Amino acid sequence: MNVLVIGAGLSGLAAAWRLRQAGHAVSLIDRRDPAAGDLSFAELDTLHSSDRHVIGWISELGLADRLLPLRPLQVAQVLRGRTKVIDPQRLLGVAAIPGVRKRHALRLLRWSRLMSRYLPLLDPTAPERAADLDYRSVSDFAGLYFGDSVLKHWVAPEVEDFFSGEASELSRVTALLLWRARMAGSSGYPGLARVGLEPIYGAANRALATRHHGAVLGIEAEGGKGYAVAFEGAGAGDTPLRADAVVVATSARDAGQLAAAQLEPAERDFFAGVRYRPTLILTADLERAPSGMPERVRLPHDEGFSAESVVFEPGLAGSRVASGAGMAMVRAREAFARTAAQVPDDGVAKSLLADLENLYPALVGSVGAVRLRRSNAGMPAFDVGAYRALQRFRRVQEDRRSRGRRLYFAGDYLIAPGVEGQVVAGFRAAADLIADAPDAARGGGS
Secondary structure, eight states: EEEEEOOOOOHHHHHHHHHHHHEEEEEESSSSOOGGTTHHHHHHHHETOOOHHHHHHHHTTOHHHHSSEEEEEEEEEEETTTTEEEEEHHHHHHTTSSTTTTTHHGGGGGGHHHHHHHGGGTTSSSSSGGGGGGSHHHHHHHHHHOOOHHHIIIIHHHHHHHHOOOTTTBHHHHHHHHOOOOTTTTOEEEEEOOOOOOOOHHHHHOOOEEEEEEEEEEEEEEEESEEEEEEEETTTTTOEEEEEEEEEEOEEEEHHTGGGGOOOHHHHHHHHHHEEEEEEEEEEESSSSSHHHHHHEEEOOOGGSSEEEEEEEETTTSSOOOOOOOOEEEEEHHHHHHTTTTSSSHHHHHHHHHHHHHHHHTTOOOOOEEEEEEEEEEEEBBBTTHHHHHHHHHHHHHHHHHTTOOOOEEEESSSSHHHHHHHHHHHHHHHHHHHHHSSSGGGGOO
């Protein structure tokens, strides 16, 4: 089967990789040039040892020797301006987080029982299965079961750091899925790929023989004989691309616009309802790192920082950062990102650098080049109601697939933010297509 994948981010590349493995003829199109490496990514994206899809894909791409094992990353948190290393992976470590009251720490004994009750509904690869739990916020849920100090000093900082936004808006499903995915209570650990994620983009792109650089204008069905995809770009001319199946691996807004002519009203409503959070990320080169090992620092709301979290990577022989030097990634809070939308880059960078230097005064004067990345649609919002919307969307998708439609969607808005969510979304779209056309894979025919 001839398949066209629209979007060369991690979701699109993951889908293309899996489809090519299954024997389909795959072409990739993106408005940016994938072959030129003109793709953005978070320089210090952290992974977790339980991110099995990403880690497995790294091995499949032949990159295990370069990227693995992950460099273990310690987690720290700020309380009243002071930073302390914490161990949120274990419940005893949670009880020891500064600010957690002893009487609330005793309530953590409920955690295992609660997770056992909810476990049948929690699947990080199919988050819509937890739709029946999607009627309460993280704040309501954690405050009720564990107390306000556990909410304030563990649950909210952890979930907000991963999903952005605020615990009062985020669905409690976000916390449950995060704990399930990271196997809280086990020996898992967060970490950094040893030379960053750039090699993933390069290796996956090189495996695709056909790539197109241009802006997709729309997708049209051709009377049961596949799809015509109109696009404009280098060498495109007026000739549309044709394919037996299409995977749309773009933002929800772009997916809804590109596939509008093929969508049911319920699908159009879903895409229109997906909300994104703006993001601001400052990456800074450091003459030295504050610690000898990678570190992620969480900044709870009450501490008054513009930033939500900071990730430090110390230099290491053979890594992307020279030995003795360091790199820091500062991610702003959603509220700050919104208010800074009209502020010049220099002003935004100054505010975030001030947070960095307030955390670690020893860094004053040691910060080198900085890079600021803004996005109005940086992270999908998984607020209360999002998982019920996903469930409705998935049901419509399954119905249309059963009727012969070969149009699929991939993106973090369908799974979760972060690298694992993006890769899972791509693999899932590919698995759906493969299941729908089991006899069309070999030979590239339809």
